[in-house]
Amino acid sequence: MTTSGKPASFEVRILRQDAPGEPSRWERFRVPYETDMNVISVLQKIAANPRTIDGRDVAPVAWESNCLEEVCGACTMVINGRVRQACSALVDQLLADRPGEIELRPMSKFPVYRDLVVDRQRLFRSLVRVRAWLPIDDYSDRGPGPRQSQAEQEQAYPLTECMSCGCCLEACPQFQKVDLSEYGEGTSDEQRNAAFDRSFLGAHAISQAMLFNGHPIGKTSAAERLDALMAEGGIQVCGNAQNCVAVCPKEIPLTTSIARAGRATTIHTIKKFFDH
Amino acid sequence: MFQQRVLIVGGGLAGLAASMKLAELGVQTSVMSLTPVKRSHSVCAQGGINSVNELTRQEGDSEWLHLDDTVYGGDFLQHQPPVKEMVDWGPRIIDLMDRLGVPFNRTPEGFRDQRRFGGTLHKRTAFAGATTGQQLLYALDEQVRRWQSAGRIAMVEGWDFLGPILDDQGRCRGAVAQNLITMEIRPFPADVVVLATGGCGLIFGRSTMSMASTGSAASRAVQAGARYANGEFIQVHPTAIPGADKLRLMSESARGEGGRVWVPRTPQDPRPPRDIPENERYYFLEERYPTYGNLVPRDIATREIFDICVNDGLSVDPEKPCVYLDLTHIPRDELDRKLGGILRIYEKFQGVDPREVPMKIFPAVHYSMGGLWVDYERSASGGLAKGSPKTHQTNIPGLYAIGECDYHYHGANRLGANSLLSCIFSGLFVAPGIQSMLGSLSDSASDAKYDPLMQSAQADHQKSHDKWLQRDIGGDNPYLIHLELGQIMTSAATVVRHNRTITEAIEKVNELAERAKKCSLSDRGNWTNQNVIFTKALIDMFPLAKAILHGALARDECRGAHYKPEFDMPGIESDDPAERHRQAEEWCTKFEEKNKKWLKTTIAVLDGKGEPSLGYEEVDISLIPPRPRLYGLVGAEIIEEVWKEQHAH
Ligand code: SF4
Ligand code: SF4
Ligand code: FES
Numbered sequence: 001m002t003t004s005g006k007p008a009s010f011e012v013r014i015l016r017q018d019a020p021g022e023p024s025r026w027e028r029f030r031v032p033y034e035t036d037m038n039v040i041s042v043l044q045k046i047a048a049n050p051r052t053i054d055g056r057d058v059a060p061v062a063w064e065s066n067c068l069e070e071v072c073g074a075c076t077m078v079i080n081g082r083v084r085q086a087c088s089a090l091v092d093q094l095l096a097d098r099p100g101e102i103e104l105r106p107m108s109k110f111p112v113y114r115d116l117v118v119d120r121q122r123l124f125r126s127l128v129r130v131r132a133w134l135p136i137d138d139y140s141d142r143g144p145g146p147r148q149s150q151a152e153q154e155q156a157y158p159l160t161e162c163m164s165c166g167c168c169l170e171a172c173p174q175f176q177k178v179d180l181s182e183y184g185e186g187t188s189d190e191q192r193n194a195a196f197d198r199s200f201l202g203a204h205a206i207s208q209a210m211l212f213n214g215h216p217i218g219k220t221s222a223a224e225r226l227d228a229l230m231a232e233g234g235i236q237v238c239g240n241a242q243n244c245v246a247v248c249p250k251e252i253p254l255t256t257s258i259a260r261a262g263r264a265t266t267i268h269t270i271k272k273f274f275d276h
Numbered sequence: 277m278f279q280q281r282v283l284i285v286g287g288g289l290a291g292l293a294a295s296m297k298l299a300e301l302g303v304q305t306s307v308m309s310l311t312p313v314k315r316s317h318s319v320c321a322q323g324g325i326n327s328v329n330e331l332t333r334q335e336g337d338s339e340w341l342h343l344d345d346t347v348y349g350g351d352f353l354q355h356q357p358p359v360k361e362m363v364d365w366g367p368r369i370i371d372l373m374d375r376l377g378v379p380f381n382r383t384p385e386g387f388r389d390q391r392r393f394g395g396t397l398h399k400r401t402a403f404a405g406a407t408t409g410q411q412l413l414y415a416l417d418e419q420v421r422r423w424q425s426a427g428r429i430a431m432v433e434g435w436d437f438l439g440p441i442l443d444d445q446g447r448c449r450g451a452v453a454q455n456l457i458t459m460e461i462r463p464f465p466a467d468v469v470v471l472a473t474g475g476c477g478l479i480f481g482r483s484t485m486s487m488a489s490t491g492s493a494a495s496r497a498v499q500a501g502a503r504y505a506n507g508e509f510i511q512v513h514p515t516a517i518p519g520a521d522k523l524r525l526m527s528e529s530a531r532g533e534g535g536r537v538w539v540p541r542t543p544q545d546p547r548p549p550r551d552i553p554e555n556e557r558y559y560f561l562e563e564r565y566p567t568y569g570n571l572v573p574r575d576i577a578t579r580e581i582f583d584i585c586v587n588d589g590l591s592v593d594p595e596k597p598c599v600y601l602d603l604t605h606i607p608r609d610e611l612d613r614k615l616g617g618i619l620r621i622y623e624k625f626q627g628v629d630p631r632e633v634p635m636k637i638f639p640a641v642h643y644s645m646g647g648l649w650v651d652y653e654r655s656a657s658g659g660l661a662k663g664s665p666k667t668h669q670t671n672i673p674g675l676y677a678i679g680e681c682d683y684h685y686h687g688a689n690r691l692g693a694n695s696l697l698s699c700i701f702s703g704l705f706v707a708p709g710i711q712s713m714l715g716s717l718s719d720s721a722s723d724a725k726y727d728p729l730m731q732s733a734q735a736d737h738q739k740s741h742d743k744w745l746q747r748d749i750g751g752d753n754p755y756l757i758h759l760e761l762g763q764i765m766t767s768a769a770t771v772v773r774h775n776r777t778i779t780e781a782i783e784k785v786n787e788l789a790e791r792a793k794k795c796s797l798s799d800r801g802n803w804t805n806q807n808v809i810f811t812k813a814l815i816d817m818f819p820l821a822k823a824i825l826h827g828a829l830a831r832d833e834c835r836g837a838h839y840k841p842e843f844d845m846p847g848i849e850s851d852d853p854a855e856r857h858r859q860a861e862e863w864c865t866k867f868e869e870k871n872k873k874w875l876k877t878t879i880a881v882l883d884g885k886g887e888p889s890l891g892y893e894e895v896d897i898s899l900i901p902p903r904p905r906l907y908g909l910v911g912a913e914i915i916e917e918v919w920k921e922q923h924a925h
Contacts, residue, residue: 019803034520038625041521047807048755050798059799062806064311066486068522069621071410072315087521088624113457114804124312128425133418134377139300139704145374147386154613157379157404160411161617164314215377 007033010095011053012042014061015105017112021181024112027061028053039079039086039094040065042102043116063116070249073165077116078105083170083247107170109177122178123166125196126205130228134217146216159211159257161250168203168244168254174237175200200237201229203244207257213264226268235261280720281306282710283451283466285437285493287313289409289696290679291472292416293703294710299423301711306464307420308432308453310488314417317474317486318699321409322527322618324401325373325696327366329390332398339363342400344900346694349395349573350645350687351836352875352902353506355895358652358667358684361659362701369700370402376415379404381614391532391614393692395573401693406527406617412696432464436809439496440469440675441733446501448674449721449729452737456809459802461738463730465721468710470668470676471497472703475644479817479824480770481762483641484516484525494648494681495816498823502670504880504888505683506646507820508827511690511837512770513642514577515601517622523640524625526601527618528692530635531570533611535603537561537581538634539590549592549600549634560584565908575689575837576907578639582771585638593636600634641770643695645686645837646827648677649879652684658899660705665713668706676710678702683877688836744797744808751796754811761788761814765821769828773840778829785825789818823880823888830890833874845870848911856911860918863911867904875902 009032017024029046030053040063047060065075068087075086080094080103094102110118148156169175178199180187209225212218218225229235238258245254282298284291287309298305307313328342342363347356374380374388380402381389390399404411423429435453441463443449450465476491477483498504515530515537516523531537538559540552561580562569570577584590585597592600603611603619608631611619622630649671653664660667668676668684678699685698719725768781792815799807833843845866848859876892883889904919906912 018801036520038519038521044521044755047798048753057798059801060807062804066311066315066317066488067320068487068519069320069524070624071319071407071617071621072311072486074311074315090625090627093627117457117804120312124314124421127418127421131422133422134375135422136375139297139372141368141371142375144371144388145377148382149386150382150384153379153382160377160379160404160414161407163319163410164312212377217375217377 007095007100009033010091011101012046013101013103014115016061016115017106019114020111027058033091037091039089039091039102039104040068040075042091043086061116062114071163073163076107076165076167078107078170079103083107083167085165085249088249107166109170109175110166111177111180120164120166121192122196122199123164123169123202123204125193126201127164127208129197129201130205130209130225131221132205132208132212134212134215135221136217148216156211156214158250158252159207162204162207162252163250164204165249167247167249171243171247172203173241173243174239175202197233199233201233201235203238203254203258206235206238206261207252207254210257210260210264223268226265229261230265230269235265279304279722280467280714280717281465281722282468282470282714283308283464284470284472285451286316286472286474286679286681287433288316288318288472288474288679289413289416289699290703291470292413292420293700294470294472294678294706295429296416296419296423297704297707298710299428301707303711303714305428306430306432306466308435308437308451308464310434310436310456312433313420313431314414316413317489318413319410320484320486320525321696322406322525323393323529323532324391324403324408324693325370325412326393326400326691326693327370327402327697328363328400329367329370329388329402331390332400335398337398337400339366341398342366345396346685346691347687347900348903348905349691350689351905352687352897353509353835353877353895354685354687355652356899357654357659357896360899361705362685362698364659365701365705366697369697369704373412373415373700376419378411378415381405391529392571393532394528394568394571394577395691401529401532403529403614406529406615406619409696412700437473437493437496438737440500440672441729442500442672443726443729446672448672449726452733454737454741454809457804459805461734461741463734465726465730467714467717467721468674468676470678470706470710471648471681472677472679473681475680476817476820477641477644479761479821480510480641480765481759482519482521482523484513484523485642490813490817491644491820492813492816494677495820497648497670497672497675497677498819498882499816499886500672501881502672502675503649504646504820504823505649505877506827507823507880508769508831508878509645509688509837510641510769510824511574511643511645512578512639514574514581514639515637516640516642517625517635518596518598518638519625524621525640525642526622526635526637528574530601530603530615530618533603533614534606535570535601536605537570537577537599537601539584539592539599543589544592544594549602550604558590568907572907573689574692575839578771579839581639596638598636598638601637602634603630604632604634639771641766643690644680645683645688645690647681647683650677650682650684654896663708663712665709665716667709668702669713674713676706678706688838741808744811745800745802747796747800749796751794752791754792754795754807754814757788757792757795758814761785761817761821764788765824769824771839773828773838774842775829775840778825782822782825782829785818785821789822792818819882819886819888826888826890827878827880831874831878833870835874847909848914856914857918860911860914863915864904864919864922871902
């Protein structure tokens with residue numbers, strides 16, 4: 001300990017994997033303490049000097065990041081057992097919660113490419129499944145969009161902040177990793193999407209479906225989104241465990257969206273029944 | 277029958293706007309990006325997007341005044357026709373984004389709300405909380421996903437652009453890129469390549485920019501012969517949160533919503549800020565610039581904050597330079613509704629609630645006004661000709677540039693909330709021009725006759741990549757070289773510039789560039805090797821760094837963000853009316869001489885040895901003649917009076 005009560009250095013344990021299909025292993029690094037560090041600056045320090053505690057020179061750890069201010073979602077990983085963004089994980093706070101050591105793991109619900117880098121294509125595929133866009137006619141000049149009340153804006157805004165980070169999926173007991181290994185090396189996009197489309201959409205996509213169904217233009221295609229929510233891997237998979245809402249860094253009211261989606265799909269089913 | 281294709285490199289606002297418009301026009305389009313496009317740097321833009329609107333019109337605002345504010349704020353260095361076209365499109369672009377579902381803040385009656393931004397007296401800025409860039413990008417991302425699912429746009433995410441492919445006529449026929457995961461290098465034949473790759477903040481080490489903003493793509497185009505224009509014009513944003521890995525932006529909207537910048541009159545007053553009484557606070561921007569107050573243009577606010585800390589010794593923190601940006605007088609619920617996003621960032625990264633305690637901020641590198649030189653075709657009415665294939669094309673036929681990586685629109689200094697507009701505008705506007713360019717071609721880059729060209733381009737890049745991996749160990753560390761480069765560039769080429777410092781910086785950067793070429797990798801594997809990708813980007817930072825420094829050294833004047841105290845033109849100090857008049861006349865004459873010499877675009881090209889050589893080009897000032905930029909200058913009134921006398925027709 002230094003006089004200020006801060007450690008001179010701390011240990012970082014990282015679960016590493018060289019490539020898909022390779023075994024994973026823990027490696028430990030010692031990082032000198034500095035003020036104002038976050039997990040990104042810790043990883044940068046390790047990249048500049050990739051030597052383990054037992055003195056082995058190793059390849060630098062691979063990780064993803066871009067914005068460094070928790071708006072792009074790239075740097076999501078499991079830090080001290082909790083899924084979150086590395087850029088907003090401040091070392092002082094982490095060490096206060098668990099002195100002396102920080103543990104980093106890749107998200108477990110997505111296939112690892114290398115170290116902390118995972119393949120999150122499925123997350124974006126879910127957005128296609130629920131048609132998370134407004135079907136406007138064209139990009140010509142047709143005047144403003146529909147007028148909206150402050151209340152409507154304030155209901156939509158939090159949902160639009162979803163940065164597709166995947167925290168809600170990592171935490172969800174119903175969201176299981178999709179195993180693509182049966183397809184072998186050259187999985188085609190079609191095979192991959194078909195596998196994704198059978199699996200659970202995830203809370204983020206359900207919430208997006210509700211966002212667009214609540215929009216005056218989005219309403220015109222609401223039925224398609226409800227159909228998607230009711231298809232295989234849809235909202236019925238959700239066990240209402242509420243883990244998702246607890247970990248969302250943007251504090252998106254996911255369970256509210258899920259509840260609304262539940263009601264909307266029920267009504268949709270009844271309507272469909274009578275329309276036949 | 278041949279199949280033509282456009283390759284857009286970069287999936288931020290400009291790239292996505294161009295892609296969706298091209299898709300609508302029926303053009304086959306691919307979008308290449310380092311990250312999933314939804315994670316592009318545009319998400320970091322916070323404050324809003326400018327356009328004239330119904331309310332400002334009633335105060336007498338017009339597109340012409342938006343043009344005037346933009347060119348006056350930019351110190352007249354930008355060509356005016358592209359700006360005119362952009363501001364004319366402004367209202368339509370906001371309407372389109374509104375139709376795309378961007379949750380713009382609303383008035384109680386349900387209209388879009390607007391706020392005021394720097395460098396204007398009108399509330400032109402539409403906003404979606406304080407995450408406007410994120411919201412705009414997501415709206416475009418959604419549309420592109422829609423086209424992708426319909427098979428009309430192909431996504432090439434996770435690829436690094438290594439360079440354009442030029443045929444023996446010098447026309448761009450595609451690009452070579454490398455996959456960030458598998459490290460595969462391959463050619464992407466395309467009939468038009470559009471760079472929409474953003475700024476180059478990482479050249480300065482830490483900035484407000486994202487990790488992808490290395491400028492390497494623009495640099496690779498420059499190394500292939502593209503011209504680089506006005507590189508020395510780098511915007512330093514007045515208000516950022518200092519951090520170890522990044523200087524996080526604190527949006528101008530904090531001031532637009534009433535935030536006040538101040539320091540205690542007593543240096544390093546130890547009292548908590550809220551205990552310091554009003555009369556002991558120095559609201560230096562408000563005192564020095566009564567008209568614009570906290571909303572002076574960015575270059576001016578930046579210099580004042582820098583000056584107050586570095587020269588007046590009034591930094592609020594004895595350890596590091598910073599000033600207070602104070603929102604604590606504004607009701608909490610209003611702050612949450614209008615600025616929630618950025619206040620949360622401050623709270624998360626600083627652990628202090630900015631609604632209760634004034635924020636500590638300091639300037640940071642934020643935006644490149646300069647960029648790839650691109651052409652344009654003027655229309656008869658002074659805007660841009662519709663559908664011209666020239667507009668936004670670089671000097672390499674078939675290679676275009678849009679968004680922050682080109683040099684149009686912002687001149688010597690960008691006004692806040694004009695960048696989101698210029699990005700979306702250039703993306704939408706360029707699409708029909710590209711379509712006509714395609715129509716003028718009689719073949720396609722995917723024709724078999726181009727196969728050898730594609731293969732040899734790929735082989736060249738593969739060879740140089742393999743060489744990197746075979747490097748000896750024990751050389752310099754690329755990450756440490758980057759750190760050094762950032763320090764040199766930040767001290768020599770940001771807020772205040774001196775020829776002596778720049779000359780020294782050029783020497784150091786030259787030396788560093790040589791060391792960088794010989795640096796070693798710590799990872800020599802060929803799978804998700806971020807070490808080699810970073811090192812290549814680092815190597816490519818040097819040509820742009822040199823262009824910035826040489827441009828700054830040569831330009832012996834002050835203009836917008838480029839400030840050399842040696843060449844400053846001080847105001848009028850005399851009290852005697854006749855003497856004041858005489859001095860003002862002298863001032864105006866000097867001003868005209870300075871414009872004659874320096875109201876020119878700097879154009880850098882690389883010579884055979886990869887060193888920049890500079891040329892200059894006239895600026896189109898046909899719409900609004902340049903006039904002195906007098907924000908806060910002592911004696912501004914008399915200079916303005918004399919200027920008007922001299923320029924009355
Ligand atoms: S509420 Fe549903 S989506 Fe959320 S964590 Fe639980 S099961 Fe998953
Ligand atoms: S809903 Fe929240 S946790 Fe889930 S992807 Fe979006 S931002 Fe991340
Ligand atoms: S890097 Fe963008 S969220 Fe962390």
